[in-house]
Amino acid sequence: MEKKCYRLSELAQLLDVPWKGDPNLVIDGVGPLETAGPTQLTFLANPKYKAKLQGCRAAAVIVDPSLEDVGRPVLVSSNPYWTMAKASQLFYSPPALNPGIHASALVSPEAFVAEDASVGPWVHVGSGSSIGSGTHLYGHVYVGAGVTIGRQCLIYPHVTILDGCRLGDRVIIHSGTVIGSDGFGFAQDAEGRSTKIPQTGIVQIDDDVEIGANCAIDRATFGRTWIQEGVKIDNLVQIAHNVTIGRHSILVAQVGIAGSVTLGNHVVLGGQAGIAGHVTVGDRVRIGAKSAISHSVEPGQDLLGIPAMPHRQWLRHYAAWLRLPRWQQELAALRDRVRFLEEALGQNRNRREDTSHGDEC
Numbered sequence: 001m002e003k004k005c006y007r008l009s010e011l012a013q014l015l016d017v018p019w020k021g022d023p024n025l026v027i028d029g030v031g032p033l034e035t036a037g038p039t040q041l042t043f044l045a046n047p048k049y050k051a052k053l054q055g056c057r058a059a060a061v062i063v064d065p066s067l068e069d070v071g072r073p074v075l076v077s078s079n080p081y082w083t084m085a086k087a088s089q090l091f092y093s094p095p096a097l098n099p100g101i102h103a104s105a106l107v108s109p110e111a112f113v114a115e116d117a118s119v120g121p122w123v124h125v126g127s128g129s130s131i132g133s134g135t136h137l138y139g140h141v142y143v144g145a146g147v148t149i150g151r152q153c154l155i156y157p158h159v160t161i162l163d164g165c166r167l168g169d170r171v172i173i174h175s176g177t178v179i180g181s182d183g184f185g186f187a188q189d190a191e192g193r194s195t196k197i198p199q200t201g202i203v204q205i206d207d208d209v210e211i212g213a214n215c216a217i218d219r220a221t222f223g224r225t226w227i228q229e230g231v232k233i234d235n236l237v238q239i240a241h242n243v244t245i246g247r248h249s250i251l252v253a254q255v256g257i258a259g260s261v262t263l264g265n266h267v268v269l270g271g272q273a274g275i276a277g278h279v280t281v282g283d284r285v286r287i288g289a290k291s292a293i294s295h296s297v298e299p300g301q302d303l304l305g306i307p308a309m310p311h312r313q314w315l316r317h318y319a320a321w322l323r324l325p326r327w328q329q330e331l332a333a334l335r336d337r338v339r340f341l342e343e344a345l346g347q348n349r350n351r352r353e354d355t356s357h358g359d360e361c
């Protein structure tokens with residue numbers, strides 16, 4: 001595959017940022033500040049690390065406006081980290097997979113596969129499914145019946161997308177993830193015997209969603225489990241039936257979400273956070289790692305702990321917890337003092353009683 005190269009002025013135009021330096025400077029990749037080579041682009045997000053530029057060998061640096069006059073080629077951005085991410089996309093190519101259908105793939109005659117889509121070895125595409133333009137299905141992907149996959153998607157090896165599920169454009173799903181597994185739906189009789197509730201809904205995944213490895217997103221009992229535009233999901237995440245994840249939310253590894261939960265837009269769930277069923281979490285809520293949510297949450301809150309509470313309140317509780325050993329010692333000392341005082345008072349009372357009896361005699 002031919003290596004991608006851009007002139008500095010071209011990069012500035014593509015990234016929509018101003019530049020300084022030789023407009024014809026050729027850049028063929030990206031790298032970290034410490035090790036980027038003389039044909040690579042790097043970035044400096046925090047001005048306090050300006051001194052590191054002295055030993056930097058990179059061809060050009062993405063910098064904050066306060067650093068644009070550092071005497072070397074720069075791209076100037078108010079958010080260098082974001083611009084670096086966009087620049088990295090320009091140089092990145094997904095793993096190679098030739099367009100067309102591999103000879104070992106099993107594609108139903110009733111399925112549609114775009115001419116420029118790539119269907120790798122041992123892929124299964126079921127009846128009535130549709131694979132959009134530029135989409136890559138890598139080896140051993142299973143696509144059930146009636147599935148829709150949009151344009152420019154990357155579906156990595158051993159992903160399973162079961163019947164009826166719908167994926168938008170530019171969706172990325174990493175290896176081992178299952179989309180459309182049955183929701184955990186059972187009813188029990190008076191003797192505690194379980195009977196299955198058929199899970200007849202679907203999973204809908206909107207544009208620009210990325211899902212990590214070994215995740216499970218359950219189909220709805222009825223209707224849909226819905227992952228909205230721009231959501232990013234880390235590895236080993238469980239999303240139960242009829243959950244809605246709002247736009248541009250972030251779910252870190254090992255999050256578990258029970259059935260019929262609704263997350264608002266731009267919600268962030270830290271690693272191993274858990275949410276009980278049938279609650280609503282408002283827009284821009286941030287929930288810390290290992291926290292447990294058992295009730296609905298108003299928009300804009302930061303929560304932490306088990307059970308979860310406002311972040312500042314949790315800090316006060318944590319500070320109190322750290323003081324418990326000292327308080328235990330102080331309490332023991334106070335008990336000793338109270339015991340001593342009680343004994344002293346008892347002795348005084350006995351002496352007074354003895355004196356009063358002597359006066360009566």
